[in-house]
Amino acid sequence: MRLALEEIGVVIDGREILDDVSLEIGAGERLALLGPSGSGKSTALRVAAGLQRPTTGRVLLDGADVTGVPPHRRGVGLVFQDAALFPHRDVAGNVGFGPRVAHLPEAERDGRVVEALALVGLAGMERRDVTTLSGGEAQRVALARALAPRPGVLLLDEPLGALDGPLRQRLQDDLRGLFERLALTVVHVTHDVGEAFAIGDRVAVLRDGRIAQVATPEALWARPADEWVARFLGMANVFSDGEHATVVRPEAVGVLPGEGAVVVAADRDGPVVRLRVREDGGRELEAVVVGVDVPRVGERVAVDVDPRGVVDVALWRPEMPGRG
Template identity: 50%
Template structure:
């Protein structure tokens, strides 16, 4: 799939503004962004549910201008499942196959195969109302995959499920898509979901693509303050970079070699904030709060001057609120933003 100069405006607001983007065959791409960034409009444009003002959508190299949604060969799975309550599980999964005129015996075999793949073997006769949220999501996925779409599109696919179920299903989804060789375009606001599922992440802002790259690339090197803060990093500060040192309100911070020079914004990941004795650090802080995060403790540190700092440490090493600490910075977790 390729978008070329895709633009959609609602009144004076551009929901998509000259977006260029591609999804390769067998690639899983997740589009991330806050509400109003244009990610859902992008999905609707590719599906043929929203016309473009300017630009083109190409599937397998063919311009989809004028091609209705039901003839694009695209599978859609929505956040709210949209299963047919009057049909049983098998009837839901077989719906697209019936519309394509597949013979009954072939339909039944395909339904059995897909229900096995999504972890619901033998569920053909179950009523939709008896299914849990996770089971309904599996049925919706099987229904979308049934006609063998050339592109599967997911709209907040796990948004209505609880965290533990989402964490489990996202791994199963990735394994399933890899097994089937499915090409996937998904939109979500959940970073963890996108990073676990995608081969490539696209971060959108106000109708533009702010950054595109592998999950590791985007996580390690967000391109600007917007992307850094969207990913949940709060330690962003003005800096003057000279050589391998940045001067900030938190003192002098080492930066990686070959960093951009001059007046910049600096990101310090919480893992790069090292706690030392109160008289040993670059900056002295007081522990304002600590929050247990499962694998680590997040500390909110307050320097005498300047904005607060977030640090991460092991539970056994976490100081009590009110404790005075010193801070050093690790250059491996410092990013000079563009």
């Protein structure tokens, strides 16, 4: 099922939350909606789900205008950061809620429950009390509940936000694999760049209620629309003289034995080490290296920048937000 937001504007209590937001998500496509807190991500998702009526604009499903259609009649599934399970129902009762509301026969409801739990890796847990579930299990049950009605579109609002460490990474990987197998149309809201890049076929960056850029993860990293997008993606090497802005991607910065710079910071994350080097002229650059034998803080080094990793980007100022 195709989903489109057309020129969506939302004003709440006199405050503009979304301004002229247009997105098209193709059938079977996964779109990650990425942005900082307060950028309007969750509001956009609520508009798509039918939980928030837009002030202006339309929501289309397979070309049909559903702006005025209530959530339960849109054929979409919704998963929140908080699993929001019904504590008085067991796992099967939670997962089967949608098929029950749709008045499906009991045998079909039971089959949907078994199917959905198997999809999320919880086969055989139908009778579990939801109050005994771990955080990761609760989110899987919430996902199964959203999948049981077999929605045409699945909307996820920071579903991994309450999880941390290996559990978050494992569920992220499981979600990506599940979406690929089911070929679902998915909108996944997150503030985490790595999560957006891992799950989205495309990533839409939202800034101050407007779309700053929409691109594949590869294209977004290779050529951010402006200096704000580059910094938000985690690029430290953004330089501006007030007239021009340039990004030097960290993987383009080679750190070699020699002279001309000094290592001022080294942070390891598993096999990857982020180095910050200060050139003798005062400019600081972030570099990414892999391995065990890497330069240490205080060590003199030479810096070699691959020109293919240097990109000119647009300037951005808060008083003149770019629409991308």
